Amino acid sequence: MILVTGATGHFGTAAIHFLLEKGVKANQITALVRSEKAANEWRKKGVHIAIGDYDNYPSLVTAFKGVEKLLFVSGSDIGKRLAQHENVVKAAKEAGVKQIVYTSFQRRNETETSPLWIVAQSHLQTEKWIKESGITYTILKNNLYMDFVPAFVGENVLQSGVVYLPAQNGRVSAVLRVELAEATANILVGGNHENKVYEFTNTESFSYQEIASFISDRTGKTVHYVSPSPAEYEQTLAKYGVPPDAIGVFTSFAVAQAQGELDVVSNDLQNILGRTPTSIGAFLNTVYKK
Numbered sequence: 542m543i544l545v546t547g548a549t550g551h552f553g554t555a556a557i558h559f560l561l562e563k564g565v566k567a568n569q570i571t572a573l574v575r576s577e578k579a580a581n582e583w584r585k586k587g588v589h590i591a592i593g594d595y596d597n598y599p600s601l602v603t604a605f606k607g608v609e610k611l612l613f614v615s616g617s618d619i620g621k622r623l624a625q626h627e628n629v630v631k632a633a634k635e636a637g638v639k640q641i642v643y644t645s646f647q648r649r650n651e652t653e654t655s656p657l658w659i660v661a662q663s664h665l666q667t668e669k670w671i672k673e674s675g676i677t678y679t680i681l682k683n684n685l686y687m688d689f690v691p692a693f694v695g696e697n698v699l700q701s702g703v704v705y706l707p708a709q710n711g712r713v714s715a716v717l718r719v720e721l722a723e724a725t726a727n728i729l730v731g732g733n734h735e736n737k738v739y740e741f742t743n744t745e746s747f748s749y750q751e752i753a754s755f756i757s758d759r760t761g762k763t764v765h766y767v768s769p770s771p772a773e774y775e776q777t778l779a780k781y782g783v784p785p786d787a788i789g790v791f792t793s794f795a796v797a798q799a800q801g802e803l804d805v806v807s808n809d810l811q812n813i814l815g816r817t818p819t820s821i822g823a824f825l826n827t828v829y830k831k
């Protein structure tokens with residue numbers, strides 16, 4: 542039995558679809574969801590349902606009983622994630638799960654000085670807990686979802702003619718979320734992934750300068766790249782009414798990109814996907830038109 546957490550989210554949903562597509566029988570998959578209502582789509586497909594919440598330890602132990610492989614999709618509540626992830630790993634151990642595949646994150650700096658420390662801390666600790674648990678693991682250091690690049694570029698880029706982001710000349714090796722999910726399904730159905738850590742990145746990194754040039758070429762509108770200081774950027778976003786939490790997230794990710802935190806290039810994803818991941822150019826072609 543393969544249990545997928547986050548089965549109502551983008552990643553978990555895609556992973557289950559790929560498992561089904563790759564021949565895993567629906568009755569060999571369990572979707573962990575937080576409510577009965579959220580279970581309907583999977584129930585219709587014949588996928589088992591387990592109701593569980595990362596905040597509720599006993600619910601996880603019950604859900605994980607009889608599970609051989611656990612696809613542990615990291616939680617989305619950053620403030621509560623550390624305690625939630627501890628629950629997941631402990632429950633997996635108590636329930637006798639044989640393998641955990643964990644969606645971690647890309648980084649270079651593993652100290653508190655990382656601009657992404659607020660995100661990093663719980664991932665690093667979770668990886669440690671998983672390794673200490675003695676359960677066979679596969680850790681996926683997922684780069685930035687390419688799907689989020691247009692948000693960093695700015696939705697009004699064609700009107701403003703400016704990509705405005707304090708990412709300097711930093712490069713990022715973003716990948717499409719759906720391709721990460723597909724490769725993850727390949728790991729769950731394949732072998733030889735025991736106790737491995739994979740760098741799930743694209744095969745080429747790119748800068749926002751290159752993105753601005755690409756959008757110009759693609760649309761015929763001139764787009765410049767401007768990299769302000771982080772403080773200037775925060776003030777500008779505040780002036781446009783962006784909520785403080787969102788300003789914090791955008792700024793820390795931009796600064797991380799400036800510092801090369803996400804500039805890791807590896808063939809791991811390509812090898813496991815069995816093809817070259819979608820490039821930034823191919824993706825931007827689907828987003829921006831003449």
Ligand SMILES: NC(=O)c1ccc[n+]([C@@H]2O[C@H](COP(=O)([O-])OP(=O)(O)OC[C@H]3O[C@@H](n4cnc5c(N)ncnc54)[C@H](OP(=O)(O)O)[C@@H]3O)[C@@H](O)[C@H]2O)c1
Nearest residue numbers: 547548549550551552575594595596615616617684685686
């Ligand atoms: N690499 C990147 O660029 C990047 C970017 C964003 C996020 N991430 C990470 O990747 C994960 C998956 O991405 P995604 O796009 O699939 O996110 P998503 O669509 O927001 O899905 C998150 C999933 O986690 C579930 N969840 C949240 N809190 C939970 C709890 N307390 N107990 C049980 N389940 C809980 C949600 O369930 P409900 O439907 O019940 O809320 C949902 O199914 C995120 O959660 C985050 O950790 C990575």
